[in-house]
Amino acid sequence: xxxxxxxxxxxxxxxxxxxxxxxxxxxxxxxxxxxxxxxxxxxxxxxxxxxxxxxxxxxxxxxxxxxxxxxxxxxxxxxxxxxxxxxxxxxxxxxxxxxxxxxxxxxxxxxxxxxxxxxxxxxxxxxxxxxxxxxxxxxxxxxxxxxxxxxxxxxxxxxxxxxxxxxxxxxxxxxxxxxxxxxxxxxxxxxxxxxxxxxxxxxxxxxxxxxxxxxxxxxxxxxxxxxxxxxxxxxxxxxxxxxxxxxxxxxxxxxxxxxxxxxxxxxxxxxxxxxxxxxxxxxxxxxxxxxxxxxxxxxxxxxxxxxxxxxxxxxxxxxxxxxxxxxxxxxxxxxxxxxxxxxxxxxxxxxxxxxxxxxxxxxxxxxxxxxxxxxxxxxxxxxxxxxxxxxxxxxxxxxxxxxxxxxxxxxxxxxxxxxxxxxxxxxxxxxxxxxxxxxxxxxxxxxxxxxxxxxxxxxxxxxxxx
Ligand code: 5GP
Ligand code: SF4
Ligand code: MG
Numbered sequence: 001x002x003x004x005x006x007x008x009x010x011x012x013x014x015x016x017x018x019x020x021x022x023x024x025x026x027x028x029x030x031x032x033x034x035x036x037x038x039x040x041x042x043x044x045x046x047x048x049x050x051x052x053x054x055x056x057x058x059x060x061x062x063x064x065x066x067x068x069x070x071x072x073x074x075x076x077x078x079x080x081x082x083x084x085x086x087x088x089x090x091x092x093x094x095x096x097x098x099x100x101x102x103x104x105x106x107x108x109x110x111x112x113x114x115x116x117x118x119x120x121x122x123x124x125x126x127x128x129x130x131x132x133x134x135x136x137x138x139x140x141x142x143x144x145x146x147x148x149x150x151x152x153x154x155x156x157x158x159x160x161x162x163x164x165x166x167x168x169x170x171x172x173x174x175x176x177x178x179x180x181x182x183x184x185x186x187x188x189x190x191x192x193x194x195x196x197x198x199x200x201x202x203x204x205x206x207x208x209x210x211x212x213x214x215x216x217x218x219x220x221x222x223x224x225x226x227x228x229x230x231x232x233x234x235x236x237x238x239x240x241x242x243x244x245x246x247x248x249x250x251x252x253x254x255x256x257x258x259x260x261x262x263x264x265x266x267x268x269x270x271x272x273x274x275x276x277x278x279x280x281x282x283x284x285x286x287x288x289x290x291x292x293x294x295x296x297x298x299x300x301x302x303x304x305x306x307x308x309x310x311x312x313x314x315x316x317x318x319x320x321x322x323x324x325x326x327x328x329x330x331x332x333x334x335x336x337x338x339x340x341x342x343x344x345x346x347x348x349x350x351x352x353x354x355x356x357x358x359x360x361x362x363x364x365x366x367x368x369x370x371x372x373x374x375x376x377x378x379x380x381x382x383x384x385x386x387x388x389x390x391x392x393x394x395x396x397x398x399x400x401x402x403x404x405x406x407x408x409x410x411x412x413x414x415x416x417x418x419x420x421x422x423x424x425x426x427x428x429x430x431x432x433x434x435x436x437x438x439x440x441x442x443x444x445x446x447x448x449x450x451x452x453x454x455x456x457x458x459x460x461x462x463x464x465x466x
Contacts (some may be wrong), residue, residue: 001026001027001072001073001074001075001090001104001105001106001107001197001390002020002023002024002025002026002027002072002073002106002197002198002201003023003070003071003072003104003105003106003163003164003165003184003195003196003197004016004019004020004023004070004071004072004104004165004194004195004196004197004201005069005070005071005104005165005166005167005172005174005194005195005196006019006068006069006070006172006189006192006193006194006195007067007068007167007171007172007192007193007221007222007223008067008068008190008191008192008193008223009067009189009190009191009192010067011065011067012035012064012066012067012068012069013033013035013055013061013064013065013066013069014061015069015189015192015194015205016033016035016055016069016070016071017033017051017055017056017061017071018201018204018205019071019194019196019201019204019205020033020051020055020071020072020073020201021051021052021055021204022198022200022201022203022204022250023073023196023197023198023200023201024050024051024052024073025250026073026075026106026197026198026248027072027073027074027075028049028050028073028075029048029049029074029075029076029084030046030047030048030049030073030074030084030086030088030089031046031047031049031050031051031054031055031071031072031073031074031089032044032045032046032047032071032072032074032089032090032091032104033045033046033055033064033069033070033071033091034064034069034070034071034091034093034102034167035064035065035066035068035069036066036068036069036167036168036169037065037066037067038066038169040065040066041100041169042093042100042102042169043063043064043065043066044064044091044093044102045060045063045064046086046089046090046091047060047086047089048084048086048089051073067192067223068167068169068170068172068223069167070091070102070103070104070165070166070167070172070195071091071104072089072090072091072104072105072106074088074089074090075392076088076392085128085129087127087128087129088128088129088130090103090104090105090130090132091103091104092104092127092128092130092132092133092135092136093136094136094137094139094140096139096140096147096150098145098146098147099147099168099169100168100169101136101139101147101151101166101167101168102166102167103132103135103136103164103165103166104164104165104166105132105135105162105163105164106162106163106164106182106184106197106390107160107161107162107163107177107181107182107389107390108131108160108161108388108389108390109131109132109134109135109158109159109160109161109162110159110160110161110388110389110454110455110456110457110458110459111158111159111160111457111458112131112134112160112458113458113461114457114458114461115134115138115157115158116131116134119134119137119138119141122141124137124140124141134154134158135151135154135155135158135162135164138153138154138155138157138158139151139153139154142154147168147171147173148168148171148173148218148220148230151164151166151173151175151218152218152230152232155175155177155218155232155233156232156233158177159454159455159457160177160181160388160389160454160456161177161179161181161182161241161389161390161454162175162176162177162181162182163175163176163177163181163182163183163184163197163213164176165184165195170222170223171220171221171222172193172195172220172221172222173218173219173220173221174186174195174213174218174219174221175213175217175218175219176213176214176215176216176217177215177216177233178215178216178233178234178235178236179215179216179236179237179238179239179240179444179453179454180214180215180216180238180239180240181239181240181241181389181390181444181453181454182197182241182244182389182390183197183198183212183240183244183249183255184196184197184212184213185197185198185199185202185209185210185211185212185213186210186211186212186213186219186227187199187202187207187208187209187210188207188208188210189202189205189206189207189208191223192223193221193226193227194207195213195219195221198249198250198253198255199252199253199254200250200252200253203252209254212256214231215236215238215240216231216232216233216235216236217229217230217231218230218231218232237440238442239441239443239444239453240255240256240443240444241389241390241391241443241444242426242427242430242443242444242445242448243352243380243387243391243445243447244260245258245260245263245264245267245429245430246264246267246351246352246379246380246426247288247351247352247379247380248391251264251290251291256430256431258430258431261291263429263430263431264291264292264295264379265291265292265294265295265298266295266428266429266430267291267292267295267379267421267425267426267429268291268292268293268294268295268296268297268298268299268349268377268379269295269296269298269299269429270295270421270425270426270428270429271292271295271296271349271377271378271379271419271421271425272295272296272299272300272377273299273425274419274421274422274425275377275417275419276300277347277375277377277417277419278345279302279344279345279346279347279373279375280302280303280344280345280346281302281303281304281305281307281340281341281344281345281346281347282296282297282300282302282303282304282305282347282349283304283305283306283307283308283341283346283347283348283349284304284306284308284348284349284350285308285334285348285349285350285351285358285362286306286308286309286310286334287310288350288351288352289348289349289350289351289379292349292351292377292379293349296347296349296377302347305337305340306337306340307336307337307340307341307346307348307366308334308335308336308337308348308362308365308366309334309335309336309337310333310334311332311333311334311335314332314333330357330358330361330362331361334362334365335365336365336366336368336369337369338369338370341366341369341370341371342369342370342371343370343371343372344371344372345371345372345373345375346366346371346372346373346374346375347375347376347377348362348363348366348374348375348376348377349376349377349378349379350362350376350377350378350379351378351379351380352378352379352380352383353376353378353382353383353400353401353409353413353420354383354393354394354399354400355394355398355399355400356400356409356412356413359376359413359415360412360413360414363376363413363414363415373416374415374416375415375416375417375418375419376413376415376417376418376419377419378418378419378420378421379421380420380421380426380448381420381421381422381423381426381445381448382400382401382406382409382420382448383399383400383401383447383448384396384399384401384402384447384448384450385399385402385446385447385448385449385450385452386399386447386459386464387446387447388446388452388454388456388458388459389444389446389454391447393447396464400412406418406419406420423436423445423448423449424436426445426448427442427443430443441453450466452466
């Protein structure tokens, strides 16, 4: 998901809408905005579909007045399978003794089922099926005096991955979990302050990138006093999601001081060094494989070509929640550039193999178009484990790499060769020159290594075994 907040500007809602539009790649199912205005109080609008289709019309935007607002773009992850209901669309809003608060959450709470059970037993009435709603109820039950204190209290009980943007009548609040699994950055625009999942959403509104919110940090921002920083959690070694670098973030964002694009290009270079192959063309599977394919081409000297053309009007296929839509998705979205491919030995570069459905169909299309050989190079190690921290991967059994060796996957996909970047190669590409520190990995890489930095207790309760 993508989250965004702003304080201290005129017409916060239009900033939030633009910010969410820039974060649309992080979630396309639905979006919501909450604003506060001193005269009109809190207002919210939550809708299915794209930001551009919902938060551009005057009739919606004029219902969201005020200098302070937050927003969320959603895609559903583990625990919330099936059709999204409007009640699950964030931001969530709660009314407390000291006034209301709204929150938007990116990540996944790994002890949400246990918390929900406990809260319901003690009388909480849940409105949604979302794990994120627990935070509101924990805040409501807290005995602390101020809303930021109640939020600290609530988040100390929550396990898993969370980047949160919240607002009261006068404050904008941002928090990252102690491991800092999901991103969150601070920006400044005029006299106003911004919180955003990624820096690309600062660029769109002409805001200046100040810094990342640190793992375990809570910032409380007011229009008068600016940013105050707290560290409410026990410090722990950080575990930023390495897959944000590979796929999830936009290539024009900056993560951990590094351009995502440059990292992806470096991944492609690493791949070319680790798994070279003689061929005529390097083609990306657009758009997620593009920077890595450029890196592969630069390193290998094999010409880069757009052998597959993407229809720009389709969203990211994997974000569609059902298998049936996903299956159709590949053809609706990608087409082979036949004239280029005929008679050629083609290297296809993609970011990841999950179920393997995309890769299989692309291979069929490429062979159909008369390619002589097809070689797959993948910009991440085999995805053998599900993510429980906010990226939508299927159950373990549906992950190709969970049940097959690399060679079996190659046969299953029907390609001439298939190679994944090594875990160490990936770490080098994100800037860890000595590779992965196996005693204490510098990132979360659980979907590749099976080493989960936070125990996925809800899933273990449901029968998942590590
Ligand atoms: P597959 O067809 O192998 O299931 O999906 C792989 C494609 O889905 C890749 O091209 C990639 O762009 C996209 N994808 C990337 N990350 C994820 C993820 O975490 N989950 C899923 N389901 N698909 C992803
Ligand atoms: Fe990121 Fe993978 Fe960890 Fe999930 S399991 S947070 S996708 S690295
Ligand atoms: Mg892709």
